[in-house]
Amino acid sequence: MITLKELAKELNVSVSTVSKALNDSPEISQQTIEKVKKLASERNYSPNKIALSLKNNRTLTIGVVIPDILNRFYSTVLNGIQESADRHGYDIITFSTKESLVKEMDSLQIFSRGTVDGIIIAISEETINKNYFNHLKEFSLKNIPLVMFDRVTDKINCDKVIIDDFQTIYNEVENLYKQGRRKIGFISTIHDLNVGKFRANGFRKASFDLYGFFDKNLILKISKSDDKHVKIKNFIKKTGVDSVISADIICGVITINIARSLGLNIPRQLAVVGFGDKTISDYSTPRLSVIEQNGNQIGSRSVDLLVDRMNSKWFGLNKNLNVFSTEIIPTNSIPGESKDNT
Amino acid sequence: MITLKELAKELNVSVSTVSKALNDSPEISQQTIEKVKKLASERNYSPNKIALSLKNNRTLTIGVVIPDILNRFYSTVLNGIQESADRHGYDIITFSTKESLVKEMDSLQIFSRGTVDGIIIAISEETINKNYFNHLKEFSLKNIPLVMFDRVTDKINCDKVIIDDFQTIYNEVENLYKQGRRKIGFISTIHDLNVGKFRANGFRKASFDLYGFFDKNLILKISKSDDKHVKIKNFIKKTGVDSVISADIICGVITINIARSLGLNIPRQLAVVGFGDKTISDYSTPRLSVIEQNGNQIGSRSVDLLVDRMNSKWFGLNKNLNVFSTEIIPTNSIPGESKDNT
DNA sequence: CTGTTAGCGCTTTCAA
DNA sequence: TTGAAAGCGCTAACAG
Numbered sequence: 001m002i003t004l005k006e007l008a009k010e011l012n013v014s015v016s017t018v019s020k021a022l023n024d025s026p027e028i029s030q031q032t033i034e035k036v037k038k039l040a041s042e043r044n045y046s047p048n049k050i051a052l053s054l055k056n057n058r059t060l061t062i063g064v065v066i067p068d069i070l071n072r073f074y075s076t077v078l079n080g081i082q083e084s085a086d087r088h089g090y091d092i093i094t095f096s097t098k099e100s101l102v103k104e105m106d107s108l109q110i111f112s113r114g115t116v117d118g119i120i121i122a123i124s125e126e127t128i129n130k131n132y133f134n135h136l137k138e139f140s141l142k143n144i145p146l147v148m149f150d151r152v153t154d155k156i157n158c159d160k161v162i163i164d165d166f167q168t169i170y171n172e173v174e175n176l177y178k179q180g181r182r183k184i185g186f187i188s189t190i191h192d193l194n195v196g197k198f199r200a201n202g203f204r205k206a207s208f209d210l211y212g213f214f215d216k217n218l219i220l221k222i223s224k225s226d227d228k229h230v231k232i233k234n235f236i237k238k239t240g241v242d243s244v245i246s247a248d249i250i251c252g253v254i255t256i257n258i259a260r261s262l263g264l265n266i267p268r269q270l271a272v273v274g275f276g277d278k279t280i281s282d283y284s285t286p287r288l289s290v291i292e293q294n295g296n297q298i299g300s301r302s303v304d305l306l307v308d309r310m311n312s313k314w315f316g317l318n319k320n321l322n323v324f325s326t327e328i329i330p331t332n333s334i335p336g337e338s339k340d341n342t
Numbered sequence: 343m344i345t346l347k348e349l350a351k352e353l354n355v356s357v358s359t360v361s362k363a364l365n366d367s368p369e370i371s372q373q374t375i376e377k378v379k380k381l382a383s384e385r386n387y388s389p390n391k392i393a394l395s396l397k398n399n400r401t402l403t404i405g406v407v408i409p410d411i412l413n414r415f416y417s418t419v420l421n422g423i424q425e426s427a428d429r430h431g432y433d434i435i436t437f438s439t440k441e442s443l444v445k446e447m448d449s450l451q452i453f454s455r456g457t458v459d460g461i462i463i464a465i466s467e468e469t470i471n472k473n474y475f476n477h478l479k480e481f482s483l484k485n486i487p488l489v490m491f492d493r494v495t496d497k498i499n500c501d502k503v504i505i506d507d508f509q510t511i512y513n514e515v516e517n518l519y520k521q522g523r524r525k526i527g528f529i530s531t532i533h534d535l536n537v538g539k540f541r542a543n544g545f546r547k548a549s550f551d552l553y554g555f556f557d558k559n560l561i562l563k564i565s566k567s568d569d570k571h572v573k574i575k576n577f578i579k580k581t582g583v584d585s586v587i588s589a590d591i592i593c594g595v596i597t598i599n600i601a602r603s604l605g606l607n608i609p610r611q612l613a614v615v616g617f618g619d620k621t622i623s624d625y626s627t628p629r630l631s632v633i634e635q636n637g638n639q640i641g642s643r644s645v646d647l648l649v650d651r652m653n654s655k656w657f658g659l660n661k662n663l664n665v666f667s668t669e670i671i672p673t674n675s676i677p678g679e680s681k682d683n684t
Numbered sequence: 685c686t687g688t689t690a691g692c693g694c695t696t697t698c699a700a
Numbered sequence: 701t702t703g704a705a706a707g708c709g710c711t712a713a714c715a716g
Contacts, residue, residue: 048456051693114390257627283625285599393709
């Protein structure tokens, strides 16, 4: 890497002159500026980012912590984060915790060593289960701006970006009801997570509001060790549901495939809706109806909020630093051929 | 962030004493070491990584450039990279180019500003189509170690990690043949890419070797704008294939779903094999047979090779810097219920 | 055993 | 209009 020093030497001027010239300082003569810039571009000079970071105490880098990069929702969010960070001139360093509390703590530890100006995080499953948030509390004391998304906790005071899981499912139940469905089932593999609970609650409340009662058997909880195919098949046969909402992606697709192998007509005999996106919808025939979580938007809004915080930190804007916002990103219901689109 | 300076002041010793003490220097008395460490841990001190990077001219960070983070193969590779980088003590900064040449150039530009010690890259589709590699050539002159994976080019001299696309498909055709299949089809959405061409060639060569001739109609090329569902359906009906190999993930799953809707028994009447992984296989009933590309391993080996290079750069090991290796990661053929497993 | 000094690459006063 | 010097946080050679 070519440095200011080398340019200076070659031009027989001082380092500070070169620096000023490259930054178009009015202190420097037009002639010198041109001379310097010429050589700099010949030599392909570009300023060392590390040195700038140290000098300015600002890295222009955002740290991201997600539970699992192989989970399509999170990679979609990451995609949104990338795009938005790009627009704002930030790079990102990402860690995937694989749902592990220790990895999450490690990640925060690394990020508190001066490499990032702020972080965006969705906490791990283990963190939620163990109800342990000290690492996050400590971190938030360090005056490094922090935004949480999707997997959030009210134990930590910071900006948050989520979808309204409760209302989303509530609305979906209502839609199916309006289409004439009278036996709506709910399948979930994420019952331990907050988002899973909110979704289940939305389902219960909607069922209750619509039918006046709630049938426990219409909820199928699947755990990691279960054979999804088998459990779903039994669920459909036993309950005789005429529609199913899946709290996660995969089960929605599997449900369609199984229903068809049971000879059920989709969507006439069984309507299926699942969280996911258009790509996933492609995996089934007929295509799954999806509740789009808008991961891209979640990511991009998280960055926006974070950048806001960082700016008010750096430029001391008026913003009240103790007031945090929780932003709710709307979901879209995209009909596939697996739901009556009437 | 607490600094050495602050610790030093509080203890009434010099900065260098604190530094040495924390690094267990034999120059420092045991007493002082303990005193310093005690305060450091109380104050939650950890060394500023930026300062270290500047000092050592070494960031312990790897730059990663992938064509699309939403592509499951690449996020799997990324996962492998993360794990391995973690083991070696490196952080990673990732850019997703969205198959754009300009973004790829930008990414390399950013990485040549001193933020990373080496980079791992799979080049974009546009880069390949335009056959433009100057940015890569320039980069490789900068003496920053570079490893390419999956999407590689022989225009650039560097370590490479790939799978043997040709042989993988060749073997798969042979397998199907041995199972008694006599009309094997091939579906591809990535005909423009090298990997796509290698796969198609493997298919052609195997067909030729086995049948003594090659039927062009048994290859279906699908382009971005096509309706996959429609094209695949027609292909199956028109050719009457008894087995299909898909050069990419999605088409494999779609093929199964379509075949079933055509009333074909799987795998008896139609065997289906596609590139992918176990998770994707879950999306279809019966499960798709997958050719596992071992993305994790590709990622992790890329890091190993890169770390090797970086070490020989830093520690001046004997390694001949002009000899580059191309590592071939084996693929696994994992039978689902969509292929006779005999 | 401890402290002073210089330097990594850069910007920014302050002097000349 | 240009240059010298200090400093961001850290380490390491050299003095004391």
